[in-house]
Amino acid sequence: MDPVKRVTGRMAPLDRADVDTDQIIPKQFLKRIERTGYGPFLFYDWRGGADFALDRPEHKGASVLVTGANFGCGSSREHAPWAIRDAGYRAIVAPSFADIFRANCYKTGLLAVTLPDSQVRHLIDLASEDPAARITVDLEAQEVRGEGFAYRFHIDAFARECLLGGLDEIALVERHEPSIAAYETRRAAWLPTVK
Amino acid sequence: MLTIGGGLWLYLGHKIPASALGNVGVPMAMTLAQKLWDAHVVRSAPGEPDLLYVDLHLVHEVTSPQAFEGLRLSGRRVRRPDLTLATMDHNVPTRGGARAADELSRKQMEVLAENCRREGIPLHQIGSRRQGIVHVIGPELGLTQPGMLIVCGDSHTSTHGAFGALAFGIGTSEVELVLATQCLPQTRALDLAVTVDGELPLGVTAKDVVLGLIGRTGISLGQGHLVEYRGSTIRGLSMEGRMTICNMSIEWGAKAGMVAPDDTTFAYLERRPHAPRGSSWNVAVDRWRSLATDADAVFDREIRLDAGTLEPHITWGTNPGQVAPVTGRVPEPRSDTDARALRYMDLRPGTALADIAIDRVFIGSCTNARLEDLRAAARVIAGKQVHPKVRAMVVPGSTTVKRAAEDEGLDAIFKAAGFEWRSAGCSMCLGMNPDILAPGERCASTSNRNFEGRQGAGGRTHLMSPPMAAAAAVTGHLVDVRELL
Numbered sequence: 119m120d121p122v123k124r125v126t127g128r129m130a131p132l133d134r135a136d137v138d139t140d141q142i143i144p145k146q147f148l149k150r151i152e153r154t155g156y157g158p159f160l161f162y163d164w165r166g167g168a169d170f171a172l173d174r175p176e177h178k179g180a181s182v183l184v185t186g187a188n189f190g191c192g193s194s195r196e197h198a199p200w201a202i203r204d205a206g207y208r209a210i211v212a213p214s215f216a217d218i219f220r221a222n223c224y225k226t227g228l229l230a231v232t233l234p235d236s237q238v239r240h241l242i243d244l245a246s247e248d249p250a251a252r253i254t255v256d257l258e259a260q261e262v263r264g265e266g267f268a269y270r271f272h273i274d275a276f277a278r279e280c281l282l283g284g285l286d287e288i289a290l291v292e293r294h295e296p297s298i299a300a301y302e303t304r305r306a307a308w309l310p311t312v313k
Numbered sequence: 314m315l316t317i318g319g320g321l322w323l324y325l326g327h328k329i330p331a332s333a334l335g336n337v338g339v340p341m342a343m344t345l346a347q348k349l350w351d352a353h354v355v356r357s358a359p360g361e362p363d364l365l366y367v368d369l370h371l372v373h374e375v376t377s378p379q380a381f382e383g384l385r386l387s388g389r390r391v392r393r394p395d396l397t398l399a400t401m402d403h404n405v406p407t408r409g410g411a412r413a414a415d416e417l418s419r420k421q422m423e424v425l426a427e428n429c430r431r432e433g434i435p436l437h438q439i440g441s442r443r444q445g446i447v448h449v450i451g452p453e454l455g456l457t458q459p460g461m462l463i464v465c466g467d468s469h470t471s472t473h474g475a476f477g478a479l480a481f482g483i484g485t486s487e488v489e490l491v492l493a494t495q496c497l498p499q500t501r502a503l504d505l506a507v508t509v510d511g512e513l514p515l516g517v518t519a520k521d522v523v524l525g526l527i528g529r530t531g532i533s534l535g536q537g538h539l540v541e542y543r544g545s546t547i548r549g550l551s552m553e554g555r556m557t558i559c560n561m562s563i564e565w566g567a568k569a570g571m572v573a574p575d576d577t578t579f580a581y582l583e584r585r586p587h588a589p590r591g592s593s594w595n596v597a598v599d600r601w602r603s604l605a606t607d608a609d610a611v612f613d614r615e616i617r618l619d620a621g622t623l624e625p626h627i628t629w630g631t632n633p634g635q636v637a638p639v640t641g642r643v644p645e646p647r648s649d650t651d652a653r654a655l656r657y658m659d660l661r662p663g664t665a666l667a668d669i670a671i672d673r674v675f676i677g678s679c680t681n682a683r684l685e686d687l688r689a690a691a692r693v694i695a696g697k698q699v700h701p702k703v704r705a706m707v708v709p710g711s712t713t714v715k716r717a718a719e720d721e722g723l724d725a726i727f728k729a730a731g732f733e734w735r736s737a738g739c740s741m742c743l744g745m746n747p748d749i750l751a752p753g754e755r756c757a758s759t760s761n762r763n764f765e766g767r768q769g770a771g772g773r774t775h776l777m778s779p780p781m782a783a784a785a786a787v788t789g790h791l792v793d794v795r796e797l798l
Binding site for chain 1 (some may be wrong): 355356360361362364366368369375376378379382383389395396397400403415417419420424429434435455456458461465467468481482483484485486490493494495496498528532533536537563566568587588589593596597600629630647650653667692698715737743744745762764765766770780
């Protein structure tokens, strides 16, 4: 994974709460066996709707998705962050995320950042009123900033380190092979195997 | 204590650190979740997530191909194929076998078969006698046992928590990590107790307990929490009922849901194919009994629910928290989300839920397609007919469930009533196979999600228990099953 330090760009506002992964990437697109190519299917059933802001020309090319609470609820499909990334977004700012979705974002190199409701509301309003406004989601400084504002955010320290370093998590775990092997010798003999 | 709904209380407690307890040497009281967590820590270091060991990794065709591909590209192998089990469930056709699948689905199944062959992972493929929904076959094979850590690239992995296991869904990158190392770095979550006490009224099932709970908590309160369901109502439930409740933990955002193992658990497991045998059985049961939450353990949060206040529930909206007792009416929207849901569902506030006509009935899914669920539905429809305007289907959770149901004649009851009797799979819970709703069709479903388009683009889903879905099939509209009992 490439290191991710900060994302600077325009915002696309999706002013809805509880956006589930079935909306982010509907099931008919989960049959592919590749990790890429999901961008065209992002929010497939919502696209083309009159009230769907992401379609508007002024939000094309945006790199930060700003949206409502509990974003990414529902299934564990990592295809959801893959689709968001493939569509050109590099960061998502919301008041909260579903646990599995947020973990999947980090693995995908997407910055999923939580800010309080009022600050997210400011960003959604700003994106709607001034689509050309640019913000920076700075993982190193743990700050979302734009003209006239800077909002601090908290992020899990280990996830931050992995993103900043572009670390291969499998390689990190493999470094602990002696501990893993030792644990395996301690496991009860009666625990089931699938054989 | 804080009231957040009729019969429900929320308590925000504070954990007492071990150091404050004074008596060095006296073990701190622990919750079930804490015991499960601690038993799986391979390595712990300040500022890092704990590295946890996975006892059982369940794999299916949809969320695994990219993980296996990642392994191949990095020259890695599966570390413990003996702790990894695969099945085909999400996109298998429920009639016509593999040939009935679309090309992409067939390809996905072939890729899983090839990956399993190469890595030596046992696979229950379509057409085999143990094939079924991943969360149904783990328990019925006796592979899901108390005290285990179980993961799967599927959010309903929380189902296995019903056995007193720590079980949760993971993404595809984590699937790859577990395949490679059998471990998973995890940051410790908070403890939340859901205590349900009292006797379930007539016609009220485990599904109504969890729908009623989510109706009161909303769909995100569980975020970051390991939930333990406890209390006399939970103790009185069968393993099937406990699985239904744990299954839907993710629907209110919880990381995992679990029930402490007890005699009901042990009776279910004894003599299952992979359960411990002989002297190992006694050793295992002793260990399992020690997992229960200690009497003076403290949870970070507590929720109480009085089972006696519950009625059969039905969802009216597009998330599982948009739910009401069947005796209720479509509510006035309280938010943009509600208003949007009512538009999508084509419902007007004030309409009696029991007046809503339906087109389809789906009895199936990892939430409600076990033998007990099929029996409960069959009891309602026995001797009756599916309404002429309704198309109804039963999709057993596994091939084993299907066979057992046929052995006791349930298939004959369903078929005589006009139900389609299908083969096992996830089917119309998520509509990855040919079983989908047409746009605008309305479905009474025993599944777990009523999201927009979940059962087919434009389809409208009402979640409910198997007896409630069976009753709707007979009457042609949403109905209080108690009227038919």
